[in-house]
Amino acid sequence: MMHQQGLGAWMAKRRLKTPEKTALISGDGEAMTYRQLADGADSVSAMLWHRGIRKGDRVAYIGENSPEFIEVLFGTVQLGAVFVPINTRLAPPEITHVLTDSGARVLIHDPEFTDRVAPGVSAVRIDHVIRTGEGDDTNPGLARRTRTARAGHSDAEAVLTDPAAIIYTSGTTGRAKGAVLSHENLTWVALNCLVDYDVVSTDVALMISPLFHVASLGMGLLPVILKGGTVVLERGFDAGRALRLIEQHGVTMLSGVPTTYQLLADHPDWAATDISSLSKLTCGGSAVPTRILNAYEERGLAFSQGYGMTETSPGATSLSPTMTRAKQGSVGLAHFFTDVRIADETGAMVTRGTVGEIHITGPNVFLGYHNLPDATAEAFSPDGWFRSGDLGYLDPDGYLYISDRLKDMIISGGENIYPAEVENLISAVDGVTGVAVIGIADDQWGEVPWAVITVNDTASVTTESVRALLNGQLARYKLPRNVVIVDELPRTASGKIRKADLRARYSTSPS
Structure with a gap:
């Protein structure tokens, strides 16, 4: 009998436990239950299975936030295949690099990216290229292909240490590297969120950040799905529209970067919008400036802030809202199932208050860089801690402060x-x-x-x-x-x- 320990078991279990609970609400208001989402993931699995996709094969996806993104994610991992989300802002050469480096056998994309993926499709000779949506008789889209797919597929045996996703780093210092995240990595980062952000089944999360980004995927979507909450999917960020959706759907959770929150607070509708449902705000990317803290505190809201990177799935630390002022400027304590230390250039641990390189360990730390054994070896200390390349220090209470990137x-x-x-x-x-x-x-x-x-x-x-x-x-x-x-x-x-x-x-x- 198939035994699926990883993310591939999530949809079947959610269908059993909360079949009629609303899982997703699209930007146009269309709702999808967990039963429907699980059925959609099964259809994707069947479609991929009958096209020869097996455990370890890579399935790439480029598209905006949508139910299809999530169905392909879970449909892929059910087969033990590896999901490769691609940044929608990449230029054609960058997309080609991701497709080539990952060795993707399938590419699923929104129609508007046809021209941008074309060079990569030609260069890599991908087995199957599928557009989302209905498509037409000559080129049926994902919706039509899954609806008409032959029933039945074989879920793969999967253990938590198997690869689940390859997510490419932003590549700000060179060519993007593919960080290989296991089922374990993505499961434990979701559990860290449940513990440190108190995610509950009644939460309604507005997803305004792109799901191809590991923060939105690992710390936004997956914890809410794990708890059986509801995700409101937005294809892009518009401050006025986001405010309307918060009020309309009683949104409880929101995550973004300081610019996101500044645009919301600066919008003409800010003062008149009922945001009383909001209870969990998380902010990453950089510290929240005082002026933004003030604007939200005036509405009775405070932020959870944090620090992390693709290689840590991405959460490494979190600062609770109760400590926002007392520890302003800090990115918080290590997540519950994660540890952080500070080392000097020789790798020796330094005393509290001394700036050094931030090292991270825990089940959320990635397996390594795809096809880059030397870079993977360099990324870890001799005793197995991930070397972040960031400089910081721990205060006497163990709170982490970022000084900067070594390279900056x-x-x-x-x-x-x-x-x-x-x-x-x-x-x-x-x-x-x-x-x-x-x-x-x-x-x-x-x-x-x-x-x-x-x-x-x-x-x-x-x-x-x-x-x-x-x-x-x-x-x-x-x-x-x-x-x-x-x-x-x-x-x-x-x-x-x-x-x-x-x-x-x-x-x-x-x-």
């Missing part, structure tokens, strides 16, 4: 500058809506810090005013040599600023 550290005149320290202060300047501090080559000092910022329409911000406000709060060598105002900061899908893009853009500018 600025060395000016022999002094180390951690951009996050400067960014946190600049973000509090009146009128500043976004900030990135980068190192720019300098003949005298090696590097000097520049600040690239976005501001609101009423702001009057100059290099001199920023330096004056920071003077006395930071050593002078940490003060930005120049402040550049831009319309928009380049960001990854997870909301992180692409500093490499900014360095490239301004590296030839006079300092």
